Amino acid sequence: MDRLLWFRKPRLLNLLAGWRDLTALVALRASILATTSHLADYADGIADQAESVAFDYAFLLGELQQISEAQTLERAHYYIERLARSIATVRTTAINDINLNRWKEYDDINTDSLWMIDRRDGSGVHSAGYWGNFVPQIPNQLMRRYTKQGDWVIDTFAGSGTTLIEAQRLGRNVLGVELQPHMVEYANQAVEREPNPLAIVARSVHGDCTTINWQALLADYGQCHVQLAIMHPPYFDIINFSDDERDLSNAPSVEDFLGQMAAAVAQVKPVLQRGRHLAVIIGDKYMHGEWVALGFRTMEVVQQQGFQLKSIIVKNFEDTTGKRHQKELWRYRALVGGFYIFKHEYIFLFRKK
Numbered sequence: 044m045d046r047l048l049w050f051r052k053p054r055l056l057n058l059l060a061g062w063r064d065l066t067a068l069v070a071l072r073a074s075i076l077a078t079t080s081h082l083a084d085y086a087d088g089i090a091d092q093a094e095s096v097a098f099d100y101a102f103l104l105g106e107l108q109q110i111s112e113a114q115t116l117e118r119a120h121y122y123i124e125r126l127a128r129s130i131a132t133v134r135t136t137a138i139n140d141i142n143l144n145r146w147k148e149y150d151d152i153n154t155d156s157l158w159m160i161d162r163r164d165g166s167g168v169h170s171a172g173y174w175g176n177f178v179p180q181i182p183n184q185l186m187r188r189y190t191k192q193g194d195w196v197i198d199t200f201a202g203s204g205t206t207l208i209e210a211q212r213l214g215r216n217v218l219g220v221e222l223q224p225h226m227v228e229y230a231n232q233a234v235e236r237e238p239n240p241l242a243i244v245a246r247s248v249h250g251d252c253t254t255i256n257w258q259a260l261l262a263d264y265g266q267c268h269v270q271l272a273i274m275h276p277p278y279f280d281i282i283n284f285s286d287d288e289r290d291l292s293n294a295p296s297v298e299d300f301l302g303q304m305a306a307a308v309a310q311v312k313p314v315l316q317r318g319r320h321l322a323v324i325i326g327d328k329y330m331h332g333e334w335v336a337l338g339f340r341t342m343e344v345v346q347q348q349g350f351q352l353k354s355i356i357v358k359n360f361e362d363t364t365g366k367r368h369q370k371e372l373w374r375y376r377a378l379v380g381g382f383y384i385f386k387h388e389y390i391f392l393f394r395k396k
């Protein structure tokens with residue numbers, strides 16, 4: 044949104060009702076033209092949030108233009124009523140707060156299966172410093188699509204707390220589990236440095252997600268279910284996160300890694316509310332001259348536990364700066380070795396039946 048204007052709802056609705064009463068297109072167009080030339084004057088600011096409505100200036104202008112360009116009065120009335128409905132009523136589904144009466148305005152919500160994210164969000168306490176953390180846009184998109192404000196989210200591999208930070212900003216409660224105590228502390232300190240106006244719970248807890256008792260953790264907050272689970276495991280041994288043998292990056296083999304993933308999913312399943320979503324973010328790896336489809340194999344592990352696959356999203360790896368030499372080296376190796384360089388990872392989306 045580039046310029047947000049707040050209007051008192053009754054004022055805008057009166058304006059639209061007046062247009063709805065006009066019986067000639069010419070008069071309607073003249074009235075709209077007169078209004079759009081000083082649209083900002085209708086904005087009153089937010090006196091009372093419930094009685095006010097916000098519009099992106101350019102978007103609202105576009106809506107008014109569509110009304111005035113309608114070929115028939117009937118069509119113009121249809122557009123007026125649609126706009127009035129978007130002001131007067133909020134229509135959401137059970138799983139998020141997206142107002143379907145204003146769906147056109149959510150142009151920053153991804154609905155395509157290819158996510159090209161070229162620059163990571165580095166706002167506030169977000170940092171790219173933890174090697175292997177995901178871009179904040181991933182948990183942000185997932186929580187806006189699959190949770191409502193006040194819902195509960197769990198992150199089984201919390202790491203530096205990217206999900207926690209985004210959840211707190213979005214007004215979702217979140218519990219994370221992380222095997223490395225210093226990263227638990229790091230994540231908890233990070234969220235504490237961010238504003239928390241909605242008094243959201245955002246905590247990382249030390250533990251092994253393959254054995255963690257989520258029920259007990261949630262019970263401390265009077266909860267028994269969560270509405271979204273996010274799992275961003277190590278991509279097997281691509282990055283070694285610790286010396287702990289329970290660390291999935293230390294799994295002796297791909298089969299062991301998949302076994303640990305199965306155990307982590309089994310811990311999540313009882314607390315995830317039926318009909319709600321589980322997201323697994325994972326990439327593939329190359330081993331002994333062979334592409335190991337870690338992503339698809341993990342996907343099957345989750346499906347075997349009765350989850351319904353809803354989407355496979357392919358996300359690009361953003362280009363890191365200052366690694367030109369390495370990039371050239373990999374390109375050379377790829378040309379010699381007859382393989383392709385990994386430039387993507389997956390976000391597998393499942394629904395609990």
Ligand SMILES: C[S@@+](CC[C@H](N)C(=O)[O-])C[C@H]1O[C@@H](n2cnc3c(N)ncnc32)[C@H](O)[C@@H]1O
Pocket residue numbers: 173175176177199200201202203204205206220221222223226250251252253275276277278284285289290291292
């Ligand atoms: C890919 S990173 C997750 C990064 C995280 N999404 C972030 O943005 O910082 C995987 C994390 O899982 C942790 N981990 C590995 N095995 C674990 C286990 N058994 N239980 C909990 N955490 C584990 C690692 O220490 C590492 O921090």
